[in-house]
Amino acid sequence: MRVGFDTSPLVRPFPPGIVRVVRSTVEALERRGAIEVVRLQPDRREDASKWRRGLGARVAADGLVGVHSFLSAFPRGGRGKRVQTIHELPWRHGARENAGWKHRAWAAFGPLFADRVVTATEATARDLKKRLLPGASKVRVIPWGVDAAAFAEEPPPGVVDEVLLGKYRLPEDPLILAPGAVRAKKRLALVVRGLARLHETGGPRATLVVTGEHTSDLRRDLGLVQKLGMSRFVSTPGTIAEDDWPGFLRLASAVCVLSSSEGFGLPVLEALACGTPAIVTANSAQAEVGGADAFPVDAEDADAVAAAMRRAIEQREALRYVLPDRAREFPWSRTAEGIEALWTDLAGDSRSGGGAA
Numbered sequence: 001m002r003v004g005f006d007t008s009p010l011v012r013p014f015p016p017g018i019v020r021v022v023r024s025t026v027e028a029l030e031r032r033g034a035i036e037v038v039r040l041q042p043d044r045r046e047d048a049s050k051w052r053r054g055l056g057a058r059v060a061a062d063g064l065v066g067v068h069s070f071l072s073a074f075p076r077g078g079r080g081k082r083v084q085t086i087h088e089l090p091w092r093h094g095a096r097e098n099a100g101w102k103h104r105a106w107a108a109f110g111p112l113f114a115d116r117v118v119t120a121t122e123a124t125a126r127d128l129k130k131r132l133l134p135g136a137s138k139v140r141v142i143p144w145g146v147d148a149a150a151f152a153e154e155p156p157p158g159v160v161d162e163v164l165l166g167k168y169r170l171p172e173d174p175l176i177l178a179p180g181a182v183r184a185k186k187r188l189a190l191v192v193r194g195l196a197r198l199h200e201t202g203g204p205r206a207t208l209v210v211t212g213e214h215t216s217d218l219r220r221d222l223g224l225v226q227k228l229g230m231s232r233f234v235s236t237p238g239t240i241a242e243d244d245w246p247g248f249l250r251l252a253s254a255v256c257v258l259s260s261s262e263g264f265g266l267p268v269l270e271a272l273a274c275g276t277p278a279i280v281t282a283n284s285a286q287a288e289v290g291g292a293d294a295f296p297v298d299a300e301d302a303d304a305v306a307a308a309m310r311r312a313i314e315q316r317e318a319l320r321y322v323l324p325d326r327a328r329e330f331p332w333s334r335t336a337e338g339i340e341a342l343w344t345d346l347a348g349d350s351r352s353g354g355g356a357a
Helices: 016-032 048-053 056-062 101-113 122-138 148-152 162-167 188-200 216-227 242-251 266-273 285-293 302-319 332-352
Strands: 002-006 036-040 066-069 081-085 116-119 139-141 175-178 207-211 234-238 254-257 278-281 295-297
Touching (some): 002 056, 016 036, 066 332, 101 122, 116 122, 122 139, 122 285, 162 242, 175 188, 188 207, 188 216, 188 302, 216 234, 242 266, 254 266, 254 302, 266 278, 266 285, 278 302, 285 295, 295 302
Parallel strands (some): 002 066, 116 139, 175 207, 175 254, 254 278, 278 295
């Protein structure tokens, strides 16, 4: 069974999380070999929308069962089956990022043309099913994964990676990591207020590390940092090299993912793989990923965030060998199995002449 996979995020600018999802999923499918993966990606200079519209013609030309998109956009025309991926519906949670009319249109009308709609969490599936109504039966939940072995490699307990600390000019104080919190939906202001409360209430001396390129949202929140007198306890090292990311997570005493909207929350799973506690927004997609091993908090309560930071720092060493068990439940092979099962069903529909379920 030959299936075309839209791997355009591997050659075009996309958020690092999407890139990791596409690369890791496709590589897992190729290793397993149950599906013959045909990578479909545009020239770097080619118009992406025009290129995507032309993918329908590739189905017949390349003998494909259909096209699998890791994005909400997919080729509507041509023969074969279509799989759409909708990562999140941010506007349902008050987030403005990725909430423009194009994404709204693809989320609203794409499922009418797709044969299946993939999302990574039950939380997002519930959002989708509320909107789709008759098309809700097309939704399939296929969680993303983590290479737990790669993240688990670490120095012995009590040994600090001084090279990494020096490279990013970080102190040896407990580190609270806020991955990618340079965007408004990541609620950096809440994390900062939580850190301030931690210090005010006599908690551990901790430094907040905010990763990602500098943005106007970050500059606004750094104004709050200055106002609260926390400048010496906040570091903004910029984008972290991919090879350094596992070590960076292992250095942290806790990872905060308090986004107003997430489709999955890869940093949560990656933190757990490193044995690092994850503080998450209660009743969210990232809380679903973290399960019973995460530290859920009220997204409006800085005191609750401070309390979670304190507990995470105090329990960090005790949890080091417990938390990876949760991450091991999400190998990329599980993601590949879900996609294989989906396309096996679709191929059966093609042979029987049936439509989408």
